[in-house]
Amino acid sequence: MTAEDISAQLTQIIGDAIQTAGGWIGFDHFEALALYQPGLGYYANALPKFGAGPASGSDFVTAPELSPLFGRALSVQVQQALQASGTREVYEFGAGTGALAQQLLSQIGGDVDAYNIVDLSGNLRARQQRTLAPFGEQVRWLDALPDAMQGVVVGNEVLDAMPVKLLARIKGVWHERGVALHEGQLTWADQPSDLRPPCEVEGEHDYLTEIQPQAEAFIASLAERMLASRRGGAAFFLDYGFPQAEYFHPQRHMGTVMCHQAHQSDMNPLVAVGLKDITAHVNFTGIALAGQNCGLNVLGYTSQARFLLNLGLAQTMAAESLAERSQAQRLVAEHEMGELFKVVGFSTQDDWQALGFAAGDRSHRL
Secondary structure (H helix, E strand, O other): OOHHHHHHHHHHHHHHHHHHOOOOEEHHHHHHHHHHOOOOOOOOOOOOOEOOOHHHOOOEOOHHHHOOHHHHHHHHHHHHHHHHHOOOEEEEEOOOOOHHHHHHHHHHHHHOOEEEEEOOOHHHHHHHHHHOHHHHHHEEEEOOOOOOOOEEEEEEOOHHHOOOEEEEEEOOEEEEEEEEEEOOEEEEEEEEOOOOOOOOOOOOOOEEEEEOHHHHHHHHHHHHHHHOOOOOEEEEEEEEEEOHHHHOOOOOOEOOOEEEEOOEEEOOOOOOOOOOEEEOOEEHHHHHHHHHHOOOEEEEEEEHHHHHHHOOHHHHHHOOOHHHHHHHHHHHOHHHHHOOEEEEEEEOOOOOOOHHHOOOOOHHHO
8 A cells, every 4th residue: 555545544434433423523632533533644654653763764763763772771770670679570661673672581581571562553563573582481561450450650652652632722722632623634723621731831922731530540540550560660761852830831831742743853744644653742741740650669760862871882982893882872962862751660669779860860850
């Protein structure tokens, strides 16, 4: 199926959903269809997504594809968490190409009885299976989470891909922004709403932002399952985002929703649906509170740069080639991934200090 066919069929399905719903659907409903509609959504179709550059046909690069030193550093934290919790399982959400799983298992595979992957994409699962074939039955793919989980959870760029609700303050009145049809084309449409951001946004100017009930519900569900097990464990999420005070800053009046295609970004998710990624930055305060309110301890919150450096990335880089050091530098450079990306950690226990947050913890800013 060509890219044009994918987009046309997906647009038709979204249009049908809008008509069935009475002429309007919330942005979170639209985003779920655009990203995850079986066989057609961005993460569900067979088009290439991950890669170092547009020449590969990819749309973006994630840290594990950028440098294998990312997984080597993260493995130090995962290994410590396994030992602290007395568990021998890892759960990775949204495993992409399988590069991070490969990197982690290559470093700490002897400490892991089962590496569980939860991924909604059938096409990506097939790619992961090829990449991880050398690890045999140590790797498992899950279609649903068990009622009780024990082990260490890892999610790299997972929360940003969970559908968000858009809220627009227009002339002082809050609306939910959704999607409608106009002459057969997808278009923006607003409806008055009782929904609000979690804090007041200063000023009277028009303002567009997001709230993230699905990501927060995911953390709550994860907490419930981890606390239901005898040993529990820990969880680490790496993504781009801000604490609440920065997220809802008055100057951030255009929101954070972005699209990625061929290593270019744009702000119009209603065009080329199914052919480009749709993301929003993460409100890490909301994520931390979702876990804490359900009984998890917040291990820490810091920048990706500080987290990886705490785990020995600089020392690892020193032994590598210039080319490898150059790539790994992008993981920690302030103008690349180092500052924009953050890390939040959770644990079912409160009697240990996670190495990744040993210096530069910013939990007080959440």
